[in-house]
Amino acid sequence: MADNIKIGVIGAGKIGTFHTRTLAKMEGMELVGVCDPDALRAQKLAWEYNCTPYTKYEDLVPLVDAVVVAAPTPLHHEVGMYCLRQGVHTMMEKPIASNMEQAKELIALAKERKVVLQVGHVERFNPAVVEAMKYIKNPKFITINRLGPYDPRMAAVGVVLDLMIHDIDLLLTMIDSKIINIEATGLSVFSSQEDIANVRFTFENGCIADVTASRASFERARYMHLFQEDAYISVDFMNAAVKMYKKEKPVITDLKDITVFYPQVNKQMPITSELLHFKDCILSAGTPAPSGERASMALEIAMQIEEKINRYDLPKAATTGPAMAPKPLKDIVDVARAAKIIVDETLGSIRGKGE
Known part of the structure; x- marks a missing residue:
């Protein structure tokens, strides 16, 4: 390979x-081109960053x-399959694929062609x-909240x-234990998919993690709280900050027995660190973080969560009709319709007597 890694963005x-x-x-990366089926968008970005625009990835790869x-x-x-078949190292934005079968095919092909497949859990x-x-x-206990406004491009x-898969990846990285139970609820607000989700993960070692993701919030808020012994x-x-309260004595008798600590954080942009890691893995034939295998684990858990949410998603059931809804939801819809008829008839009777 030449001194610079030739790279493109699709x-x-x-x-x-x-x-x-x-x-x-x-440094060490030569940006060759940008590809997008929207020629104007590809051209604008390529001009701005001095590379060549493409509308077909087959021409760039x-x-x-x-x-x-x-x-x-x-x-x-x-x-991804096209890039890997060409022997091209691939940094795939999250999630790795739409389903597990596709993820397994990508992982297998990357191994066969001996190229790096890194997934963008930035x-x-x-x-x-x-x-x-x-x-x-x-x-022992973790809470994660990832909230923000709706973005139609992710509909x-x-x-x-869209969002929670980042936190699933973090949990798999932080907790060296198997997930033994998942409780999930979700709601569709602006799209045909769930826009709000709350999940409780229980791990074999006793750790519990409550994770909330929303793209139906007015303001952005992204934070994590961890409680340990x-x-x-x-x-x-969002602000790349860490705060820590640490117990200094076995028994706390005064607030002075608790140290408040603000670890110094290197403010390098996450996407820069991610791409530098990708470059290092290419040059050293190293294993990326996350690898395709780890990303597929996160995808599998995400799909389990979606399955649990979709099973009892009332707004979806109501819009697709009682015949398409699970029986408990069909009963609710039927009862609600009957109640509306009774109320309407009662109100009509009252109005008739008043006239």
Whole structure:
């Protein structure tokens, strides 16, 4: 391989723009081109960052050593399989694919062609997470909240695959124990998928994690709280900050027995750290973090959550009709319809007497 890794970006949307901007100034990376079926969008981004625009990924991939796939999730398998068949190292934005079968095919092909397949769970490269990991030891209880406004570009997938999958990946990284139970609820608000989800994970070692993801909130808020035997750790994902309360004595008799600690966080952009890691894995034939295998674990758990949510999603059942709803929901819809008829008839009777 030449001194510089020739790389292209497939997808010129919001995430693709972030990758393009970062790669354009990264030492050791030569940005060859940007691809998007929208020619104007590809042209605009390519002009801005001094590379060549393409509207077909088949024209870009043969010219590069590596690609970042930032296309919509339904296209991950198609685009990823083509790139891997060409022997091109691939950084696939999360989730790795739309389903487990597709994920397994991508992983198998990457192994066969001996190329790097890294998945873009960028939150694990958040400097606050990197710093907090130094102090996280066998947490007993975790809460994670990832809230933000609705983004129509992600309407094809639910909030679990859109946002919560980051936190699933973090839980798998932080807790060295098997998930033994998942309780999940969710709600569709703006899209045909779930836009709000709340999940409780129970691990074999006794740890419990409550995770909430919403894309129906007015303001962005992304934070994590961890409680362990001797400390409480607060992680602010958005502001890359960590705060820690640590117990200094076995028995607390005074607030002075608790140390408040603010670990120093390296403020490097997570996407920069992620792409540098991708570059290092290419040069050293290393195992990426997360690998395709780890990302497929996160996808499998996310799909289990979606299955639990969809089973009792009342708004979806109401819009698709009682015949399409699970029986408990069909009964609710039928009762509600009957109640409405009774109320309407009663009101009509009252109005008739008044007249």
